[in-house]
Amino acid sequence: xxxxxxxxxxxxxxxxxxxxxxxxxxxxxxxxxxxxxxxxxxxxxxxxxxxxxxxxxxxxxxxxxxxxxxxxxxxxxxxxxxxxxxxxxxxxxxxxxxxxxxxxxxxxxxxxxxxxxxxxxxxxxxxxxxxxxxxxxxxxxxxxxxxxxxxxxxxxxxxxxxxxxxxxxxxxxxxxxxxxxxxxxxxxxxxxxxxxxxxxxxxxxxxxxxxxxxxxxxxxxxxxxxxxxxxxxxxxxxxxxxxxxxxxxxxxxxxxxxxxxxxxxxxxxxxxxxxxxxxxxxxxxxxxxxxxxxxxxxxxxxxxxxxxxxxxxxxxxxxxxxxxxxxxxxxxxxxxxxxxxxxxxxxxxxxxxxxxxxxxxxxxxxxxxxxxxxx
Amino acid sequence: xxxxxxxxxxxxxxxxxxxxxxxxxxxxxxxxxxxxxxxxxxxxxxxxxxxxxxxxxxxxxxxxxxxxxxxxxxxxxxxxxxxxxxxxxxxxxxxxxxxxxxxxxxxxxxxxxxxxxxxxxxxxxxxxxxxxxxxxxxxxxxxxxxxxxxxxxxxxxxxxxxxxxxxxxxxxxxxxxxxxxxxxxxxxxxxxxxxxxxxxxxxxxxxxxxxxxxxxxxxxxxxxxxxxxxxxxxxxxxxxxxxxxxxxxxxxxxxxxxxxxxxxxxxxxxxxxxxxxxxxxxxxxxxxxxxxxxxxxxxxxxxxxxxxxxxxxxxxxxxxxxxxxxxxxxxxxxxxxxxxxxxxxxxxxxxxxxxxxxxxxxxxxxxxxxxxxxx
Numbered sequence: 001x002x003x004x005x006x007x008x009x010x011x012x013x014x015x016x017x018x019x020x021x022x023x024x025x026x027x028x029x030x031x032x033x034x035x036x037x038x039x040x041x042x043x044x045x046x047x048x049x050x051x052x053x054x055x056x057x058x059x060x061x062x063x064x065x066x067x068x069x070x071x072x073x074x075x076x077x078x079x080x081x082x083x084x085x086x087x088x089x090x091x092x093x094x095x096x097x098x099x100x101x102x103x104x105x106x107x108x109x110x111x112x113x114x115x116x117x118x119x120x121x122x123x124x125x126x127x128x129x130x131x132x133x134x135x136x137x138x139x140x141x142x143x144x145x146x147x148x149x150x151x152x153x154x155x156x157x158x159x160x161x162x163x164x165x166x167x168x169x170x171x172x173x174x175x176x177x178x179x180x181x182x183x184x185x186x187x188x189x190x191x192x193x194x195x196x197x198x199x200x201x202x203x204x205x206x207x208x209x210x211x212x213x214x215x216x217x218x219x220x221x222x223x224x225x226x227x228x229x230x231x232x233x234x235x236x237x238x239x240x241x242x243x244x245x246x247x248x249x250x251x252x253x254x255x256x257x258x259x260x261x262x263x264x265x266x267x268x269x270x271x272x273x274x275x276x277x278x279x280x281x282x283x284x285x286x287x288x289x290x291x292x293x294x295x296x297x298x299x300x301x302x303x304x305x306x307x308x309x310x311x312x313x314x315x316x317x318x319x320x321x322x323x324x325x326x327x328x329x330x331x332x333x334x335x336x337x338x339x340x341x342x343x344x345x346x347x348x349x350x351x352x353x354x355x356x357x358x359x360x361x362x363x364x365x366x367x368x369x370x371x372x373x374x375x
Numbered sequence: 376x377x378x379x380x381x382x383x384x385x386x387x388x389x390x391x392x393x394x395x396x397x398x399x400x401x402x403x404x405x406x407x408x409x410x411x412x413x414x415x416x417x418x419x420x421x422x423x424x425x426x427x428x429x430x431x432x433x434x435x436x437x438x439x440x441x442x443x444x445x446x447x448x449x450x451x452x453x454x455x456x457x458x459x460x461x462x463x464x465x466x467x468x469x470x471x472x473x474x475x476x477x478x479x480x481x482x483x484x485x486x487x488x489x490x491x492x493x494x495x496x497x498x499x500x501x502x503x504x505x506x507x508x509x510x511x512x513x514x515x516x517x518x519x520x521x522x523x524x525x526x527x528x529x530x531x532x533x534x535x536x537x538x539x540x541x542x543x544x545x546x547x548x549x550x551x552x553x554x555x556x557x558x559x560x561x562x563x564x565x566x567x568x569x570x571x572x573x574x575x576x577x578x579x580x581x582x583x584x585x586x587x588x589x590x591x592x593x594x595x596x597x598x599x600x601x602x603x604x605x606x607x608x609x610x611x612x613x614x615x616x617x618x619x620x621x622x623x624x625x626x627x628x629x630x631x632x633x634x635x636x637x638x639x640x641x642x643x644x645x646x647x648x649x650x651x652x653x654x655x656x657x658x659x660x661x662x663x664x665x666x667x668x669x670x671x672x673x674x675x676x677x678x679x680x681x682x683x684x685x686x687x688x689x690x691x692x693x694x695x696x697x698x699x700x701x702x703x704x705x706x707x708x709x710x711x712x713x714x715x716x717x718x719x720x721x722x723x724x725x726x727x728x729x730x731x732x733x734x735x736x737x738x739x740x741x742x743x744x745x746x747x748x749x750x
Contacts, residue, residue, distance in 0.1 A: 089461075094530055094532065097537075125538060128525065129540070155469055157469065157473065162468055162501060162502075164500055164503055164539055
């Protein structure tokens with residue numbers, strides 16, 4: 001555990017919805033004092049978490065909150081994507097109201113991306129908006145879900161199609177808690193870290209190539225990488241909070257990735273989100289090279305680095321049967337980033353030079369997919 | 376039916392969430408052209424309505440939309456407060472997604488306050504925010520729910536405790552449609568019209584005393600009264616969109632009123648919302664007089680006018696048994712406008728001179744209630 005002096009602060013500047021992300025060791029224990037000192041008052045809290053995270057870390061969080069004068073009520077749901085549904089949203093929202101929390105009290109999201117999305121949505125609708133603090137416990141949640149204010153649940157019509165934009169007042173990214181993640185889960189989060197280098201920070205990508213082992217080992221590089229990733233996402237979100245334009249850059253690797261997640265029926269034993277993004281980013285670079293937008297060497301470099309850290313980099317690394325290229329193409333066309341039939345892809349002109357391409361011919365994508373995934 | 380030339384426009388100025396309220400005859404038929412001409416494009420629409428309103432008016436609305444190039448899908452729910460629940464919210468939200476509406480398409484709330492609250496909430500969360508147009512069909516919804524952006528549903532913990540602030544892009548208040556309301560429902564809406572005079576527009580209250588018959592009869596006074604009521608509410612909401620202060624003035628008569636609604640278990644055969652507000656406004660003026668804040672003559676004047684239009688003005692006009700004053704006092708203390716035990720009341724120094732009183736002694740309220748409602 002590191003001490004307070006080593007916490008790094010990333011400010012997210014969104015006018016009257018601005019907030020800070022604190023990154024460093026020991027933040028779970030210190031959460032109470034950080035919240036109270038910034039709010040200038042004590043309050044009550046509901047801690048929304050899942051059984052796994054609560055079992056490992058809830059006691060320490062509650063002890064620190066109590067010490068700071070914050071009375072807290074845990075609201076614990078089943079782990080996994082299936083908790084992102086209307087029924088669990090209703091349960092969580094009612095638990096917040098049953099705890100008699102008022103608008104100035106806080107909902108704490110304490111878990112990975114699923115908990116952040118679910119608790120943030122509940123915080124945004126209970127009493128038409130409660131105080132909201134995120135304590136993300138996965139690398140993916142720390143670098144992705146903790147910035148941007150997107151919350152939501154899934155429906156039969158697709159993932160994340162119901163939700164609100166709701167910004168937290170504070171995010172505490174405890175770098176120690178990541179030591180309890182499986183290597184596979186850590187790697188999956190790392191794919192999103194690397195993404196920010198590939199979007200518009202070529203120097204960061206080069207730094208990751210040289211320093212990734214320190215990030216995995218919990219060295220000071222971990223805090224630095226998370227801070228740069230959060231700052232990168234904050235830069236994009238500050239330009240486009242409500243996803244009218246530039247924010248689409250964050251979908252680099254996600255159009256291919258989502259199609260692969262759909263193809264594996266979101267079976268996490270076969271593919272988790274970050275792995276889909278890893279393969280998707282390699283595909284996006286390869287496709288850009290095929291379209292003569294970028295050098296093939298850049299695609300090779302991306303592929304090498306992601307393979308080095310242990311991430312899958314090609315479709316045929318996915319276990320089990322996959323539907324043919326034509327079917328993958330259908331999933332791409334169904335993706336929510338499609339507007340009135342026009343295919344929008346994030347393509348690149350090289351490492352750190354991604355851009356939004358709105359005029360990608362579906363036929364070119366299909367023939368590329370057939371090469372990469374022959375029937 | 377009046378023609379387009381007589382429509383009155385009330386602009387609601389909320390920065391990039393600003394919108395217009397159009398008030399006049401024939402707006403249901405003209406909805407399609409008004410929407411398209413303002414949006415500068417056609418789009419698709421989901422029309423959220425209840426069985427009663429849909430049975431009376433849906434066909435005309437859809438015909439006008441189709442003529443303007445807007446393809447629409449009706450989403451019809453059961454009438455009444457019980458539709459403001461999570462289950463119906465899920466049904467409506469899924470129906471919007473099933474209709475394959477995109478973020479630039481619109482959800483139309485076509486009904487009274489229940490439909491406005493439910494459809495607005497669904498519009499605010501489907502795809503994290505769809506286009507939203509309100510066509511309120513009750514007087515209450517036209518002067519109250521159509522301004523302010525509050526949406527929501529009820530839970531076991533209370534009314535309207537779950538929802539979002541979500542502003543429409545356009546409100547069409549068709550004054551002809553009010554002719555299909557029952558006299559009781561029209562009167563209940565009128566209580567909210569009179570409320571704006573009592574909050575801060577003494578001249579408007581005097582005008583209502585002289586002109587209320589024209590409003591009930593559908594004369595030009597009706598459009599004028601709705602416009603002034605909407606403008607009055609817009610003035611308050613523009614000062615305090617998220618209810619941090621001044622907006623509480625809109626609760627004049629509501630603290631007593633809600634307690635009476637709770638006491639009658641929201642049985643609309645005994646008391647509807649506007650009737651509770653009518654009695655509540657009289658009580659607020661009487662209590663202010665008792666506290667030596669206002670002249671007893673003002674309380675008498677309010678009582679006389681509301682009785683003239685046919686509204687109930689005292690607790691003992693409510694049919695059936697009511698719990699004792701002590702119990703009413705408990706309901707008041709449970710009201711969501713109570714912050715950390717402090718009683719917040721809207722009191723008055725006279726007609727049109729309401730103010731937020733945060734330091735009202737509960738003992739004084741109880742002894743007043745015992746006078747007005749002896750066991």
